[in-house]
């Protein structure tokens with residue numbers, strides 16, 4: 001057994017908020033597990049006791065992408081230049097692109113507070129980042145946590161499952177990956193095209209699943225479905241009419257874990273760290289991975305990842321499925337991927353510790369120990385034993401990221417490819433059983449103590465570690481669950497205990513139901529689509545969704561991509577606990593009046609509008625007063641509109657406002673009064689790249705005298721910055 005004690009150079013340090021850093025047990029445990037070579041231990045542990053830099057990535061494929069990249073580059077240059085007179089200060093600042101992240105969209109920044117106070121350029125940049133992260137144009141995310149979605153190789157057209165998705169930073173990457181044009185496609189302008197594919201983001205805790213919806217709302221993705229199931233019981237998908245089983249092309253299994261890889265970011269975890277942490281979650285992690293592999297199509301890929309150093313949560317889980325699956329499963333060799341990011345291979349040997357005794361094989365355990373220590377926790381036999389050498393090779397293909405290698409947090413990633421059906425995949429070809437397990441288990445047993453409230457500007461919101469609390473008492477809960485899980489797959493469908501969950505139906509179904517009730521066509525579409533000149537065709541009605549139970553005046557309507565629509569149609573009245581579909585599209589504002597179109601879906605709905613006013617808007621200013629629903633505005637005109645009205649409210653301008661340019665006033669006067677409209681502006685030309693060709697589409701409301709743009713404050717800020725390309729100008733004008 002390895003020696004214990006804090007090594008030289010790794011004294012206890014006090015972190016922000018006075019958290020003590022370091023733990024003798026941690027040192028004892030991980031030195032014995034040899035997670036890093038002996039001669040690297042000091043570097044590893046020393047770095048683990050230090051703060052983590054801020055890392056963020058710019059959301060790809062949006063109007064803002066090119067602008068933000070060039071803006072951040074300008075800021076970086078200005079800020080570093082402003083420090084040249086003070087080389088000592090400059091030495092303390094780090095501001096670099098993360099080399100291995102595609103398209104130079106991710107950054108690594110460390111600016112000590114005293115430097116921030118002394119450099120107005122950096123202070124301004126810091127404020128800009130906070131605002132942009134509120135507007136959802138950038139995500140603050142640990143660098144190594146960006147790896148799993150990158151390795152998953154999600155492509156346009158894929159159906160993807162993110163099994164443990166909240167708070168959603170990796171889900172966002174999966175959605176962005178769908179927007180990339182298919183390989184070999186001539187269409188390089190991905191932003192104008194509605195992405196093809198579907199991401200099902202699931203989290204076992206419904207509160208956290210709702211938090212994910214909040215975090216990802218600015219992506220306005222029509223490709224997203226959010227569900228809330230315990231991942232280990234995620235229902236199988238069936239075609240409702242044929243009974244055929246449906247599978248996912250890609251699955252992300254970023255499981256709940258003890259999270260000691262995040263100790264630099266969340267030093268308070270040092271106080272909770274203890275020797276048996278990993279044991280409590282192993283079984284759940286294995287159950288989730290097994291379920292994921294079952295839901296994956298043959299030939300499909302799955303990433304299993306944790307932010308833990310513990311082999312019991314990492315290689316042991318992978319080893320167990322490799323052992324069970326044999327040739328049907330392979331760990332993909334990723335040595336050619338993200339090569340600038342230093343990593344170490346997966347472990348092939350480790351031990352299991354229970355109450356001060358280390359066990360190398362399950363056979364060494366006896367009696368009560370076996371209640372805690374399971375066979376699946378142990379490493380494969382030595383490579384010289386029959387069939388073991390292959391497993392060793394496979395495990396070495398796992399990727400381990402350590403703080404001292406690239407100044408990051410810790411992470412474990414394993415990319416698996418399913419070659420054939422899993423041996424545990426025998427499944428009755430009937431949809432009837434698909435939801436039974438969880439129904440039997442019931443609600444309220446989600447792992448993890450959950451996260452904080454719904455705010456977006458702090459790293460803590462993205463804390464992948466806040467499920468670490470699952471360790472407390474989870475053995476009992478797992479016991480219950482396992483007992484039920486083992487019997488329930490064979491049971492007939494349980495009663496609809498999920499009925500209380502929100503569910504969705506297509507607008508087409510709703511319109512049909514409402515129309516057939518009294519034999520007359522229902523007038524709902526007259527209030528939703530007609531005011532915008534949207535055709536009442538089946539395609540569009542199939543892409544719009546409302547919550548059940550059916551109502552003749554639904555409060556909200558969502559818009560989803562055709563792939564999402566098709567999937568929901570195929571699975572029919574399903575056992576899935578769906579809490580969100582696509583992005584918000586329309587909202588009822590008054591009883592009987594027209595619905596308001598929401599900004600999220602405006603971009604996707606505009607191409608479907610067949611209104612004469614679009615043609616009129618494209619022509620010059622010569623249109624009749626009070627007749628139009630679409631108004632064309634120039635980029636600078638849009639900048640003017642965004643700055644009008646009170647700070648913190650929606651931009652609002654009087655049509656009589658003399659400061660408006662003549663042409664713009666004329667065009668605003670062409671809008672139909674007391675009706676919704678869309679303002680369409682070209683994207684920023686000087687940002688270059690794909691954004692130049694994109695349109696900004698903003699919904700608005702035209703009253704008797706005033707015109708309002710329906711934008712929340714953060715979007716207003718982000719757009720204003722986008723147009724004016726300068727933060728201080730933006731802030732002083734908007735605020």
Ligand SMILES: C[S@@+](CC[C@H](N)C(=O)[O-])C[C@H]1O[C@@H](n2cnc3c(N)ncnc32)[C@H](O)[C@@H]1O
Nearest residue numbers: 164165166167168169170204230231254256447
């Ligand atoms: C490591 S975090 C996921 C981080 C996320 N992938 C991201 O990148 O933002 C694990 C998540 O799993 C959820 N969780 C815990 N137990 C679960 C279960 N049995 N099934 C599904 N989700 C679960 C937690 O609520 C937590 O949000």
